[in-house]
Amino acid sequence: MAALVQGSYLLTKSFAISKLALRGGARLRLGTPCRGSGKLRNYTAAAGASELPTHFTLPSGDKIPSVALGVWQAPPNQVGDAVTAALKAGYRHIDGAWAYRNEDEVGKALKASGVPRDQVWLTSKLWNSFHAPEDVEPALDESLKALGVDYLDLYLIHWPIALKKGTNNEVDEALTANPYPTWQKLEELVDKGKVRNIGVSNFNIPRLRNLTANPLKYKPAINQVELSYWNPQPDLVKWAKENGLLLEAYSPLGSSDLVRETFNVPEVKEISRALSITPAQAIISWHVQRGTVVLPKSVTPSRVEENFHVRKLPDELFNKLEKAAQAHEPRRVVNPSKRYNLGYDIFDDDGGVIVPDEDDAGERSGTGSWRTGV
Numbered sequence: 043m044a045a046l047v048q049g050s051y052l053l054t055k056s057f058a059i060s061k062l063a064l065r066g067g068a069r070l071r072l073g074t075p076c077r078g079s080g081k082l083r084n085y086t087a088a089a090g091a092s093e094l095p096t097h098f099t100l101p102s103g104d105k106i107p108s109v110a111l112g113v114w115q116a117p118p119n120q121v122g123d124a125v126t127a128a129l130k131a132g133y134r135h136i137d138g139a140w141a142y143r144n145e146d147e148v149g150k151a152l153k154a155s156g157v158p159r160d161q162v163w164l165t166s167k168l169w170n171s172f173h174a175p176e177d178v179e180p181a182l183d184e185s186l187k188a189l190g191v192d193y194l195d196l197y198l199i200h201w202p203i204a205l206k207k208g209t210n211n212e213v214d215e216a217l218t219a220n221p222y223p224t225w226q227k228l229e230e231l232v233d234k235g236k237v238r239n240i241g242v243s244n245f246n247i248p249r250l251r252n253l254t255a256n257p258l259k260y261k262p263a264i265n266q267v268e269l270s271y272w273n274p275q276p277d278l279v280k281w282a283k284e285n286g287l288l289l290e291a292y293s294p295l296g297s298s299d300l301v302r303e304t305f306n307v308p309e310v311k312e313i314s315r316a317l318s319i320t321p322a323q324a325i326i327s328w329h330v331q332r333g334t335v336v337l338p339k340s341v342t343p344s345r346v347e348e349n350f351h352v353r354k355l356p357d358e359l360f361n362k363l364e365k366a367a368q369a370h371e372p373r374r375v376v377n378p379s380k381r382y383n384l385g386y387d388i389f390d391d392d393g394g395v396i397v398p399d400e401d402d403a404g405e406r407s408g409t410g411s412w413r414t415g416v
């Protein structure tokens with residue numbers, strides 16, 4: 043297939059950088075690293091884009107591969123083979139989590155592949171039961187041990203929900219309302235070298251503003267959220283770009299619930315026909331072209347291979363699909379609000395979070411003016 047761009051994942055990180063610079067393709071980059079500056083930097087996009095970016099650059103300077111293998115609901119005895127197939131196909135990014143209960147099998151497959159650790163981007167996530175500051179590092183250590191590595195490229199707060207110690211559905215209201223103590227522990231893990239980048243997952247704009255109103259040492263580099271044809275979240279995509287925050291698209295195909303429906307969307311079929319690519323490739327390409335990392339999951343080796351091949355869509359087809367995605371009522375697949383009896387929807391703008399006024403951003407002192415949405 044023409045114009046496939048993923049081959050450079052096989053390169054080492056530093057070589058990939060010079061390769062990207064030479065290629066002059068569509069590159070989205072953050073400005074100078076802003077560690078400790080307390081400011082978010084905006085992305086800049088290279089002009090004359092003819093290819094999709096193989097990587098995005100984070101504030102740390104690290105380059106995160108734009109297509110990853112997701113391993114949620116990848117069953118035991120299948121996830122290892124999926125990782126093997128992915129690494130063979132050229133993926134260099136695995137999106138995992140403590141809660142997926144398969145980090146040991148992922149780690150074994152990684153080791154057996156012979157691909158050097160520093161050429162694979164590994165993400166894990168801190169589960170809701172471990173938000174208490176003293177629980178954060180032990181939880182990370184468990185993930186590191188299972189994966190058989192001594193650092194992660196990215197560690198995310200999996201949900202903006204802190205559970206009380208030893209419970210699996212009792213919410214710790216204070217730590218949920220302001221996760222700063224948890225975040226400070228993540229910052230410490232960066233300084234210790236156990237984690238190279240830190241971020242969040244499932245945070246809406248008020249929650250991002252709420253967290254970043256604290257005097258952070260490192261701002262979140264990533265927000266991993268549900269992004270699909272069914273839930274395209276244009277406002278969040280725009281806000282993230284304006285605020286130098288990279289989004290990762292989870293359930294990008296609509297998850298197992300909606301994947302078939304996604305492939306039947308007329309605009310997806312039209313792209314597939316026009317470019318002689320599969321519907322999965324059309325939708326995965328659309329995600330990268332929107333400027334997000336994309337995390338398709340499959341345990342079927344042929345699909346794993348298929349999903350890795352993205353290409354730039356002609357503007358007209360891209361815009362048509364974007365317009366169609368924004369034209370219907372949003373539909374979410376993943377939402378645990380009811381499971382935790384929150385009394386509000388975790389994704390609603392006024393869902394249980396204290397939001398600082400714009401003027402207070404970055405200057406939380408405890409005496410500023412606040413409005414509560416609960």
Ligand SMILES: NC(=O)c1ccc[n+]([C@@H]2O[C@H](COP(=O)([O-])OP(=O)(O)OC[C@H]3O[C@@H](n4cnc5c(N)ncnc54)[C@H](OP(=O)(O)O)[C@@H]3O)[C@@H](O)[C@H]2O)c1
Pocket residue numbers: 111112113114115137138200243244266267291292293294295296297298301322337338339340341342345346348349376
């Ligand atoms: N942060 C979070 O809270 C969160 C939440 C959800 C997901 N995630 C991340 O995002 C990843 C992806 O999300 P997801 O698993 O919900 O959904 P997804 O990637 O949108 O969809 C996965 C489904 O699509 C099927 N599929 C994949 N490629 C296909 C292809 N080329 N043709 C036909 N069917 C295909 C898979 O089947 P087979 O596997 O049977 O091939 C599976 O049923 C997860 O694995 C996880 O890493 C994160």
